[in-house]
Amino acid sequence: MAIQSVRGMPDILPEQAGAWRYLEQTAQRIFNAYGLTQIRTPIVEDTALFARSIGDVTDIVEKEMYTFEDRSGDSLTLRPELTAGVVRAAIEHGLLHNQTQRLWYQGPAFRYERPQKGRYRQFHQIGVECFGIADARMDVDLLEMTDQLWKTLGIRSSVTLEINSIGSPEARGAYRLALVDFLASVRDQLDADSQARLERSPLRILDSKNASTQALLADAPSLIDYLTDDDRQHFELLKEGLSEANIDFVVNPRLVRGLDYYGRTVFEWTTQALGAQGTICGGGRYDGLVEHLGGRATPGVGFALGMERVVLLMEALQVIPDTYQTQADVYLMPQHPHCESAIRQLARALRTQFPELRVMTHIGGGSLKSQLKKADRSGAGIGLIIGEAELDDRQVVFKPLRGGEQLTLAEVEIFNRISELKDTSWTT
Numbered sequence: 001m002a003i004q005s006v007r008g009m010p011d012i013l014p015e016q017a018g019a020w021r022y023l024e025q026t027a028q029r030i031f032n033a034y035g036l037t038q039i040r041t042p043i044v045e046d047t048a049l050f051a052r053s054i055g056d057v058t059d060i061v062e063k064e065m066y067t068f069e070d071r072s073g074d075s076l077t078l079r080p081e082l083t084a085g086v087v088r089a090a091i092e093h094g095l096l097h098n099q100t101q102r103l104w105y106q107g108p109a110f111r112y113e114r115p116q117k118g119r120y121r122q123f124h125q126i127g128v129e130c131f132g133i134a135d136a137r138m139d140v141d142l143l144e145m146t147d148q149l150w151k152t153l154g155i156r157s158s159v160t161l162e163i164n165s166i167g168s169p170e171a172r173g174a175y176r177l178a179l180v181d182f183l184a185s186v187r188d189q190l191d192a193d194s195q196a197r198l199e200r201s202p203l204r205i206l207d208s209k210n211a212s213t214q215a216l217l218a219d220a221p222s223l224i225d226y227l228t229d230d231d232r233q234h235f236e237l238l239k240e241g242l243s244e245a246n247i248d249f250v251v252n253p254r255l256v257r258g259l260d261y262y263g264r265t266v267f268e269w270t271t272q273a274l275g276a277q278g279t280i281c282g283g284g285r286y287d288g289l290v291e292h293l294g295g296r297a298t299p300g301v302g303f304a305l306g307m308e309r310v311v312l313l314m315e316a317l318q319v320i321p322d323t324y325q326t327q328a329d330v331y332l333m334p335q336h337p338h339c340e341s342a343i344r345q346l347a348r349a350l351r352t353q354f355p356e357l358r359v360m361t362h363i364g365g366g367s368l369k370s371q372l373k374k375a376d377r378s379g380a381g382i383g384l385i386i387g388e389a390e391l392d393d394r395q396v397v398f399k400p401l402r403g404g405e406q407l408t409l410a411e412v413e414i415f416n417r418i419s420e421l422k423d424t425s426w427t428t
Ligand code: ATP
Pocket: 081, 111, 113, 118, 119, 120, 121, 122, 123, 124, 125, 257, 258, 277, 279, 280, 281, 282, 283, 304, 305, 306, 307, 308, 309
């Protein structure tokens, strides 16, 4: 019996990897344009980091973590998200002393969940964390970045921005009392998880995925009515900034997000196109987290997007450019063993001249017909053929593979032709 991949930890095969690369490269380009720098932290952290930062009474810490003892008896955990590690690193290396940081990251995360479309046990996030800036205009900048990313990827019209303010700890304290009052009055009708949370973590009940609990919550008091004046002002500035940037949003007063360390701004980008796993990106402000993890009090705001879900959406909308789904732009075919050297020299010269051009040489002989079949499969738009007839005169057959006239050209002419096609991504 051959060994299989671990349940919920899928491979990303060559035919899918192009979409991933497209997403990664596009995100990196946009982060670059906003002056962000990258941070890379380990996949494994001290278990206590997650318990303390995400919160004991969360789905993640209660039932989703991959925790194990290493050989020296230390309790370690595969990161279920990347924020905690980034904050730990920023404190540990003094990145927050008298300076602000605007960081991005990317990598795998692990949660023991029930695998289904858009929900996996190993999944991947791209995210941003900004430290040292409490101003709501920073939150706006983050949302502009994500808005720009969706636009560039071609998925903007299928996603909606939901925002809310969950206020300062002071506001949440007052709200908590009102919410517990309300929930106690409908206690018997709550799902078991929510009943268990009623005393320890009532706000998390707002985030319940149970449909009948969600229906009950329609009559619950709204956090937004408990905001302090400063919270309110912060939220107004956020909304004004979004309008000024022409970013449509809806205020969802039930949006709280799953993690304990958020305050004020919370947001999610959601889509109807992926069924139950409709949140492709979530984030918000966590002004208390740095101090909570032992650093000097430092405001922070960030987001993380789920790469699997964004890729699923890009696939559903068929927005992935051809060049990310094919292997080659040019496919070179020697028609005789005598022509092998000329073909390989031509390939080398093309790669030198056009570093972006994807050049594949046919290896292994065979008939022209079978070579053309392979050329087609590579996705190339141009076939270049050298047979014995062309060899003597240093000529090359230029064969458009997606329609167009075949020409026999001098080798220098090939370079001119390809140069002309550059602006059309090498398609004839
Ligand atoms: P959900 O409500 O769907 O469980 P979450 O609130 O637990 O999401 P976050 O912790 O906010 O998710 O993580 C940010 C993003 O990472 C999510 O919006 C989602 O796109 C993605 N994500 C979270 N968990 C998974 C998973 N198990 N598989 C794939 N993507 C995930």
